[in-house]
Amino acid sequence: IDDDMAPGGEPLKVTADDDFTFRMQFAVPYPTIVDILPSQAPWAPKQYLSQWHTNYNADADAKAADENFGAWYEAFLYHADATETQQDAELPVLGAWIFASQDTQGNTRYTRNPYFWGVDPEGQQLPYVDELEKLVVENREVLTAKVLSGEATHHSWFLTLADFPLYKQNEATGNYTTRLHPDLRAxxxxxxxxxxxxxxxxxxxxxxxxxxxxxxxxxxxxxxxxxxxxxxxxxxxxxxxxxxxxxxxxxxxxxxxxxxxxxxxxxxxxxxxxxxxxxxxxxxxxxxxxxxxxxxxxxxxxxxxxxxxxxxxxxxxxxxxxxxxxxxxxxxxxxxxxxxxxxxxxxxxxxxxxxxxxxxxxxxxxxxxxxxxxxxxxxxxxxxxxxxxxxxxxxxxxxxxxxxxxxxxxxxxxxxxxxxxxxxxxxxxxxxxxxxxxLVPRVSIISNTVRNHPTDEDILSIEYDMWTYHLMQQWWIEA
Structure with a gap:
C-alpha cells in the first residue's frame, strides 16, 4: 500500500457506514489526509476495476493472462493507473480530460471528460477546451525551435532564463507571450x-x-x-x-x-x-x-x-x-x-x-x-x-x-x-x-489565442502542481 495510506507503518482501515459514508482510521494522528483526499490519488472506480481483482472476479487471473500479464494484480495496477503514464483509455477518471491515445513516440492525446463535475458560473460544463496534446521532442534544441515557431500552446518546464531574450524576440513570429512567474523552488x-x-x-x-x-x-x-x-x-x-x-x-x-x-x-x-x-x-x-x-x-x-x-x-x-x-x-x-x-x-x-x-x-x-x-x-x-x-x-x-x-x-x-x-x-x-x-522566476510561454490563463503575478511552481494551480479547465481558445 502507498505510504500516504500507511502512516506509522500500518495500513489504514476503511469501514463503510452506509452507501455514501465511510470511515478512515489510522494508527497515528494523520491530519494531512485532509490535504490528500481532494486529489485524484486515493480514488478508483470499483465498478470498472473489479473485473481485474480476484476479490470480485474469480477469473481475474485468466483475464490478466489473456492480456499478457503475469498475474491479476499486474493487470489491475495497469488499468488503475490514472497518472501521466495511464494507458487504459476506458478508465473513468475525475479530471477534466481523459486519456485517449499514445503513439510510439510517446505523444499523448487527451479528450474532454463528458462527466467532469465542474461548471462555470453560467452553468456551462467545463472544460472549455475539447482536446489536449502532450508532445515529446528529442532535446531542448528541438523544443526551443517549436516554441519559437509557435507550435506550443503553452510550455514552461524546460524553458530557461538564459533563453528569455530569445523567447521575447520571437513573440510576434510565434504569436505567443513570454511570462516570468514567481517560483518557490528552494x-x-x-x-x-x-x-x-x-x-x-x-x-x-x-x-x-x-x-x-x-x-x-x-x-x-x-x-x-x-x-x-x-x-x-x-x-x-x-x-x-x-x-x-x-x-x-x-x-x-x-x-x-x-x-x-x-x-x-x-x-x-x-x-x-x-x-x-x-x-x-x-x-x-x-x-x-x-x-x-x-x-x-x-x-x-x-x-x-x-x-x-x-x-x-x-x-x-x-x-x-x-x-x-x-x-x-x-x-x-x-x-x-x-x-x-x-x-x-x-x-x-x-x-x-x-x-x-x-x-x-x-x-x-x-x-x-x-x-x-x-x-x-x-x-x-x-x-x-x-x-x-x-x-x-x-x-x-x-x-x-x-x-x-x-x-x-x-x-x-x-x-x-x-x-x-x-x-x-x-x-x-x-x-x-x-x-x-x-526562488528564481519561472519562464513560461503561452499562445496569444489562449484566454483565462495566468499572468506574470501568478505563482508557477512544482510546489503547487505547476499549471494545475491555474485551473486549465477554465482556459479557452479564441478562434
Whole structure:
C-alpha cells in the first residue's frame, strides 16, 4: 500500500457506514489526509476495476493472462493507473480530460471528460477546451525551435532564463507571450554528501559540520546567480521559502556568505593538509582527496552549476569531478550507497508540499528514499526501526521525531508552528542539504489565442502542481 495510506507503518482501515459514508482510521494522528483526499490519488472506480481483482472476479487471473500479464494484480495496477503514464483509455477518471491515445513516440492525446463535475458560473460544463496534446521532442534544441515557431500552446518546464531574450524576440513570429512567474523552488541546484559512505574516512569527514560549513562558504552564489539566472534569483540554502507562520528571516542564509578565507581556515582546522604541489588537499589518512559529484546527464543546467562549484572548491584545495550519469543508473548508485555527492534541483520544500507528501528536504535522505541524496543507510535504519541500515547520530533521530510529529499535528496550532520552526532550524544549522540559488522566476510561454490563463503575478511552481494551480479547465481558445 502507498505510504500516504500507511502512516506509522500500518495500513489504514476503511469501514463503510452506509452507501455514501465511510470511515478512515489510522494508527497515528494523520491530519494531512485532509490535504490528500481532494486529489485524484486515493480514488478508483470499483465498478470498472473489479473485473481485474480476484476479490470480485474469480477469473481475474485468466483475464490478466489473456492480456499478457503475469498475474491479476499486474493487470489491475495497469488499468488503475490514472497518472501521466495511464494507458487504459476506458478508465473513468475525475479530471477534466481523459486519456485517449499514445503513439510510439510517446505523444499523448487527451479528450474532454463528458462527466467532469465542474461548471462555470453560467452553468456551462467545463472544460472549455475539447482536446489536449502532450508532445515529446528529442532535446531542448528541438523544443526551443517549436516554441519559437509557435507550435506550443503553452510550455514552461524546460524553458530557461538564459533563453528569455530569445523567447521575447520571437513573440510576434510565434504569436505567443513570454511570462516570468514567481517560483518557490528552494534551490535550482542543491547537493548532499553521502553521510553513510562505505569509506570510513570520507564518512567521518562528511559528518564533520566544519566540512559542510567550509564548502558552503567556498561557493560564490552571487556569481552563480548572475551567470545562470540573470541576477533574478536569491542566493540561499534550500530551506522553505518565506511564507509559513513559523518562518524566520535568515534561516536560508546559514553559511552562504562567500568567504574563501573562512573556508580555508575551517579545512585547515579539520587537518586537511595540501599535497606536495600545494594544489589539492589530502584526506586525513594522507591519501589524495578526490570526490565525484554525480548529476543527471539529461540536466545540463545542473552540470553547469556543478562545474562552477568545482572551480570554487578547487580554490580552497578540494578536488572534485562532475560526472553526468544516466538518471536511472545514478539513482541506482545512490540507493546502493555508492556515491560521494548527490545532486538534484531542490523543489518539494514548501509547507503544503512537505505536509501533504513528506518533508523530503528536511530529513534523511533529503529527497525521496528512491533517490537518496545523502545518508541512504540512515533512512533504511529509520524506516525499519533499526533492523537494516546504519544507526544515525542522535541529532538525526531528534530531527526525525520532529518531522513525524509536525506532520501529525493539526495545521496552524502553536505546537505545529513550534515543530515547523525546529525542523527548519535543525536543518539550517547542520547544512546536510546545501543549496546555491533559489526562488528564481519561472519562464513560461503561452499562445496569444489562449484566454483565462495566468499572468506574470501568478505563482508557477512544482510546489503547487505547476499549471494545475491555474485551473486549465477554465482556459479557452479564441478562434
Amino acid at each position: 534551490s535550482e541546484m542543491g547537493f548532499a554528501f553521502n553521510y553513510t559512505h562505505a569509506d570510513e574516512v570520507l564518512r567521518e569527514l562528511f559528518n564533520d559540520i566544519r566540512w559542510r560549513q567550509a564548502l558552503s562558504h567556498a561557493i560564490n552564489r552571487a556569481e552563480i546567480n548572475e551567470l545562470r539566472f540573470a541576477g533574478l534569483g536569491v542566493p540561499r540554502n534550500p530551506i522553505m521559502h518565506p511564507g509559513p507562520a513559523f518562518w524566520e528571516d535568515g534561516l536560508d542564509q546559514y553559511y552562504t556568505e562567500f568567504d574563501v578565507d573562512k573556508a580555508n581556515a575551517l579545512l585547515d582546522e579539520i587537518g586537511l593538509a595540501y599535497d606536495s604541489a600545494g594544489e589539492f588537499r589530502l584526506r586525513p589518512d594522507g591519501a589524495p582527496l578526490a570526490l565525484t559529484m554525480e548529476v543527471d546527464a539529461g540536466r545540463a543546467d545542473l552540470s553547469e552549476i556543478g562545474n562552477l562549484i568545482k572551480n570554487y572548491w578547487a580554490a580552497v584545495g578540494v578536488n572534485i569531478s562532475v560526472k553526468g550519469q544516466d538518471q536511472q543508473f545514478f539513482m541506482q548508485r545512490m540507493r546502493a550507497n555508492e556515491h560521494d555527492i548527490g545532486v538534484w534541483a531542490i523543489g518539494g520544500s514548501s509547507e503544503p508540499y512537505s505536509r501533504q507528501n513528506e518533508p523530503i528536504r528536511y530529513r534523511p535522505p533529503w529527497h525521496w528514499p528512491t533517490t537518496p541524496l545523502g545518508g541512504p543507510l540512515w533512512r533504511q535504519w529509520l524506516d525499519t526501526d533499526g533492523v537494516e541500515g546504519v544507526e544515525p547520530p542522535d541529532i538525526i533521530k531528534e530531527l526525525w521525531d520532529v518531522t513525524v510529529e509536525w506532520q501529525q499535528e493539526p495545521f496552524g496550532t502553536d505546537r505545529y508552528n513550534e515543530l515547523g520552526y525546529q525542523m527548519l532550524e535543525i536543518n539550517a544549522e547542520n547544512a546536510w542539504l546545501i543549496g546555491t540559488v533559489g
